[in-house]
Amino acid sequence: xxxxxxxxxxxxxxxxxxxxxxxxxxxxxxxxxxxxxxxxxxxxxxxxxxxxxxxxxxxxxxxxxxxxxxxxxxxxxxxxxxxxxxxxxxxxxxxxxxxxxxxxxxxxxxxxxxxxxxxxxxxxxxxxxxxxxxxxxxxxxxxxxxxxxxxxxxxxxxxxxxxxxxxxxxxxxxxxxxxxxxxxxxxxxxxxxxxxxxxxxxxxxxxxxxxxxxxxxxxxxxxxxxxxxxxxxxxxxxxxxxxxxxxxxxxxxxxxxxxxxxxxxxxxxxxxxxxxxxxxxxxxxxxxxxxxxxxxxxxxxxxxxxxxxxx
Numbered sequence: 001x002x003x004x005x006x007x008x009x010x011x012x013x014x015x016x017x018x019x020x021x022x023x024x025x026x027x028x029x030x031x032x033x034x035x036x037x038x039x040x041x042x043x044x045x046x047x048x049x050x051x052x053x054x055x056x057x058x059x060x061x062x063x064x065x066x067x068x069x070x071x072x073x074x075x076x077x078x079x080x081x082x083x084x085x086x087x088x089x090x091x092x093x094x095x096x097x098x099x100x101x102x103x104x105x106x107x108x109x110x111x112x113x114x115x116x117x118x119x120x121x122x123x124x125x126x127x128x129x130x131x132x133x134x135x136x137x138x139x140x141x142x143x144x145x146x147x148x149x150x151x152x153x154x155x156x157x158x159x160x161x162x163x164x165x166x167x168x169x170x171x172x173x174x175x176x177x178x179x180x181x182x183x184x185x186x187x188x189x190x191x192x193x194x195x196x197x198x199x200x201x202x203x204x205x206x207x208x209x210x211x212x213x214x215x216x217x218x219x220x221x222x223x224x225x226x227x228x229x230x231x232x233x234x235x236x237x238x239x240x241x242x243x244x245x246x247x248x249x250x251x252x253x254x255x256x257x258x259x260x261x262x263x264x265x266x267x268x269x270x271x272x273x274x275x276x277x278x279x280x281x282x283x284x285x286x287x288x289x290x291x292x293x294x295x296x297x298x299x300x301x302x303x304x305x306x307x308x309x310x311x
């Protein structure tokens with residue numbers, strides 16, 4: 001089990017943060033290193049072995065993960081604040097127990113059967129998923145700067161789901177990046193004109209919603225290319241996200257920029273609700289392990305990362 005609130009006690013940048021350990025950082029016993037976070041003035045840690053940050057690491061899991069990472073641009077799975085590690089720990093649980101469909105039905109209606117395909121970080125069988133590459137090329141995106149949706153679920157010819165997941169980072173880009181994003185967004189707005197309100201899309205980009213706009217346009221293009229009846233873009237957040245970052249994704253992005261319909265929808269979902277539903281969805285000891293990990297999950301070396309009811 002990864003370290004969490006119960007095991008951590010920050011004693012300074014140069015000390016191991018594990019309770020009771022007198023070693024320095026990097027720690028030769030626990031194989032973690034403390035470092036400062038960017039922009040917050042706090043501290044965090046990184047594992048020497050990224051697998052220590054993951055819950056599901058048996059042979060089948062590692063084979064699945066290694067194939068994904070071969071096609072991924074970068075991986076920071078070993079970091080305390082890794083969005084990718086959180087995504088793996090939660091979604092891989094549901095995948096390995098064949099209960100993705102009931103989990104996703106807590107967010108939106110979907111078929112009873114499991115998705116035909118689950119794609120982590122746009123990578124399938126060790127390379128960029130081919131339908132994604134083709135849609136990316138049609139926009140066109142540069143091969144060195146393609147979008148990287150966190151998750152894609154496909155029920156063939158029925159439903160396509162694209163997930164943009166966040167852990168600690170905001171949806172909106174920082175103000176320095178926004179200066180160039182109106183120019184960079186033009187190919188997306190032109191290509192996705194059937195699924196966008198042009199003026200609203202331009203306003204959303206000026207307000208920092210460039211990343212979600214890219215996911216919406218690529219998802220809509222994939223829906224058409226794959227012949228799916230429906231498309232859903234899900235923004236998966238922590239409960240505290242909107243309050244911490246001053247964001248309202250549905251109001252300020254989806255309702256402003258997107259042409260929403262019963263066949264093209266935008267949903268906001270929360271990690272905590274997905275995790276809390278695990279024991280009722282899957283009667284397996286792993287569900288308890290997932291919930292225990294999440295309740296103990298830390299950020300900034302000791303602060304609870306998730307907000308569960310009754311905590």
